[in-house]
Amino acid sequence: MALDIGASPDGSETSKNPMLERCLNVLRDARNDSEQFAALLLVTKAAKAGDIDSKTRRRIFDAVGFTFPNRLLASKDPPEGCPGHMFQALGVTLIACFCTDPDLAQHPQVLNKIPAFNDVISACDSGDASCGSMIDEAYQCLGAILATPKGPRELVNRGALVTLCQVYVRHSYGYDQALHLLVGLLTAAETKCWQRAPSDLMGVLGTLSTEFQKAEDMTKFQLCEALRHFVPPLLPLGSGCLQSLYQGLSSILSSKLSASQRDPALKLAACLTQACGSEWIPTGRSGSKFFALLANLACVEVRLSLEELDLAEVDKKQELVAACYILMEHAILECTREEGSLLREVQKVQLVGILEEAFAAVVYYLRQAGREKLGDPFIFASVRILGAWLAEETSSLKQEICDLLPFLLHYAKLQFEAGKKGGSSLQSAGCRSGQEPIWHGDALRFLLPGLSHLTTEDRPRAILISEGAPALLCQYFSHQWEEFVSDLEAPSASDAVESTLQTACAIFLNFVVAVPELISREDCFIALMDTLLKSLPSWRPQGEHLGLAAGVTTLGLMMARKLSAHPGLQQTPEAKGFFSVTIAFLAEAHVAQPDPVGDSVVLQLAPAYEATWPTISELWLLGMQAFASCVPLFPWLPEVVLHSVWLQDLLGLLRCVAPTSVDSESVTAFQGVLVELARTSRPCREVIQQHQGAELANLYGMAALEQCLSQH
Template sequence: MVPRMQETQPLNDVWRFCGMQKNDSEQFAALLLVTKVVQAGAIDAKTRRRIFDAVGFTFLNRLLISRTPDGCPDHIFQALGLTLLACFCTDPSLAAHTQVLNKIPTLNEVICRQHQDNLAMKPVIEDAYQCLFAIAETPAGQQHLLDHGSVSALCLTYQSQNHGHSRALQLLKILLNTMGFQCWKKSKSELMDVFCMLCREFCQSEDSKKFELCEILSFFLPSPPSLTSSPLGIECLKNTYTGLSSILKSKLTVSQRDPALKLSSCLLSDYGIDWILADSRRARSKFLSLLVNLACVEVRLYLEDTVLEEDERQAVIAACYGIIEFGMMTCINAETLLLTQEQKLQLIDIMTEAFGAVVYYLKQVDLERMHSPFIFASVRILSAWLAEETSSLKQEICDLLPFLVHYARSLFSGKVEINQLSCQIAKIRLSEDSSKSAWPRDVLRFLLPGLCHLTAEEKPREILIKEGFPSLLLLYFCSQWEAFNSNHQSLPNHTDVEMSIQTSCGIFLNLVVTEPDLVRQEDCFSSLLSLLMKSAPSLVVNTDHLVLAANFVTLGLMIYRILSNSSVLSTPVVSTFFKSAIHLLSNAHFIKANPEENTSNIAVTGQYFRCWDEISELWFLGMQAFASCLPLVPWLPQLVLESGWPRNILHLLDQASPTSVDMELVTAFQGLLLQLAKHSRQCEDLILSEGGEQKANLYGMAALEQHLQGK
């Protein structure tokens, strides 16, 4: 006989009752009673744990795999086991237990099974979903679900519209939100089938479900070029566009419009304008203009009227930032013919108003709120604007510069932490194998292009100097150079690091050219010179980084002109640096024969030609700076002479057709040859012996000709 138990008996005695039973029959009967208590929900965590300790997994495992005896309801053992398992899974520590994770295949099988109208199985399915959701909430649970095929099982469940298919979609949404790339990699076919099904529903639905699907599609969106590379994907995009168009062209409440803006932002970010599959170019341009206008209006309404508090709409405004940024890139890209000039001007005007609202919002930020990912997103979108447009909102931007410098310093110094979720909200692209700390504090990466423009203007430059920006930039420069110089050049962000270093060099060049007294007064410039001179030689010999090498050499020469009397560097280091500078500057040109016209021209060498648009200004500035260093370093002319550079220049001029040589190049050569002749008798003799006086006359090098004639 199984001891009877009154339902009024205290719950904390249940666990003891389970443990008293001596065989399977008694324990099974006891568990039936326990199940009633569990299903009633009147159980606390302590009692739940005691029940688990009494039952354990051994008997539970037998319940899940044992066949139901003849004459008993189907799946009664499994139903009892899943009810208990669902109860145990409400304890996070139990949900992460190996024995629970081992049940994932069984849970997948339960939710996929076709049950038709069997009402008795619905509670079993609900219990299975409760277990799956509990597992997904554990730190490693989602990976286990992925590894055990739950994504495919959930997709099949939704396609079959089995009982609980809405919960399957909800769980898929959770998995895709955090592990989207891995989910698509493992179950691409099944996810694509569900995505197509959702797109069709989204296009055809005319009730509230349309807005629910709009939000869900953002999570299911596969990475490019999955949709544009197949007819099935194109159909999905067309259905998505049709559904979004009907939403955004209607009068909607905020809650209805927000999901549409989020989905549009994701589509623009991943697929550009290719997803706007309207019938004509005019319709496409009108839809894009509508999107950008709506995003700008939302940004203004929120940022100009809201109180500085965290709320759920910030994610929507961050999505609007993405739409505005795409609109901005479309307007400035001359190759994009989608928008007319009139449409571009209209969009630029409304975007300027939106960025005015961003500036207004950031001016109100206090120190306690700098951890907010929305602040990061706002600074990032403003940085994108500043990189392209510094003539608008000049005074407002100048007023905001102290905050931007302080914010950048706070993040860089580690006073503000931005985690992985924050990176997503702030629209920072992290690769699947990136660590959480890949770019969390690198707001300067976004700010640098705009600051490069601003340091060329007197007023913003004065503000940046006053706020100590040069010292901050040096710290950032050093950290980026260390990252670049590490053994992780295969990382996805390596190109970003190189670009940040180059842009930093551009800012330093602006400061060196316009503020020579600052260079003499601030210690950071002597530290920068030391880094440049020690690092340039390794870059110059690597043609893969020619642009970066040109930046290092030119900036180093420009600073050395001002700090030549400083004892910051030893002679060997300076000598090695100048050898590298000679190598970089002297190898830029060669004689190119033109057989058809029986002439020869001075042309840019192949390795330089590939990036000449990026380095030509640096090369000419470097030539000028090198020439101005010759009077400052007594042994430098001899070093140049030994390199053979002067003779090579004269040979270039001798073989070329004078009318074919650009005057800017002639001026650069004259500046170098003149300084060599003035400060080295040996160099002067070489120039004269190579017909320098005649060449000076032939190419219009008046200053050089006059000096040589005076001798």
């Protein structure tokens, strides 16, 4: 400790504080522990942590170092007549002084004392005034560590998170400081906190919820502000805190409040809704009334905020508006839910009108600010919630949406391209930090359901085509398809990616049906066809992926009709593999089964198709029509059919089942394929004749097939 800490020549605090300078001189000249201890007492008395500048704090640290404070913290034997924690208290005071320097606060020698600080705040008797002071300084040290870049991780790893939770649940001395630190920890490292100490955090949530329900003064609003940080990403519906949270929020939102009182309640409600849907709200009249009020308040807040002409004011309200977006999204879900909705029909009608006004404000805001704030997460959140609305409602705000489409496509394209280049992930603005990061390209994912509806209408479809939507969607599909195929070997492929691909297929089919010439005109569809030709042969769709299989195979067949001259479809191995996959999908949909109520054999859906048939039956019929149209365009295709034995199996199926069990649409679909095979291929016609094709045509009323066979 023989360091030169003489008077500072640069006018620092020691030059202005002669007493402190003398103390440092004494500390410099100390010859043993007793003299050093006495000098340290003088230093701590002369220099409160907040009363000196950083240079002086550094001089004190240079004079003291960590060795002696470490010994003080570890000492258990104070001098006779002194408090039992005197040495420890002095050590904590010194470290607290050091921690006011951010560089020292993240020093390994400070970080390794986190367990000691934990012991201080959880074990000391706060009835002793000096012990209370030591606890306060321990909290000061933990707070300083939390403010450093690596501090939150260190506090979690070294037990501070658990200790702070226990302190708050027990309401030990300084529990209000513990709560403040817990909020900071959850803000900085929510995922890590919930991974490390879920039961302890749930204990705090339970305590806070009870206090929140019972509070009748301003404390209620302070608790409301803190509570949203303690709602886990997934909150079990059986949690006892839900009833308390509902009752506490109900009492707040049903009262006349200022904005500063109402806003935390909306944010907390949004966090609860994000964590467990609307299940935290009880069913019945009271819950219905509460949810309608909650949704109304959210819509009104969005209108008031986004119709502001001053964009700077909007920026200040982003967190609140993003929370309202969450409530609006669940309001849409409740309005569209046919069974089990919280809302009565009259409430749904009223709420849809209010939602429409709120989304008019969202559209207005995006038109005003969208192109100026392309990198702002709040724009992403606004586009996302608009996508949720468009997925369910495209009949309202038609003109406004059409006017906004060029921006939406421009935004989606920029985000997708940034995502492909490995740009930083973009987190959706929300009611709290720690939400799942969303990469840039996913902006388009939230728009796809709405685009699926819009591409069925002439005007928005024309706008989308003119703005380059087909090329963007083809690129996006290929990117998502690669991700889906690469995940097939994993325990479970991403449901979100699969759903996205299905929706994209629906959009492409809308283009194919409404504007068929577009397929041969736009090069992007040739690239998309190549993607399917290369990847489909290696993908053998199973039952869990039949929805996607229906979309992809039907789309491929529809495009193949318009791209028959494409080199990739000229009897290449990829083309044969592609048609083999489509044949498998079409052929395996039906089986012959004994009639459960009679002696006959009837045509039934294959078990693997039953669950998804309501959503894929139309695609199967369209696929059958498209396949029949492809037969005369590809002279080699009948050979693939014969090799697959689909033709033989289909004729055998029709021969063994009761004709009355085959519906008229299926009869038409089967006949279309049989007629084209018979017209195009002599070997196929011979197989049909060998399997009593003429008799089957007569039996099923397939006049076109009967006529075709009679002509040869």
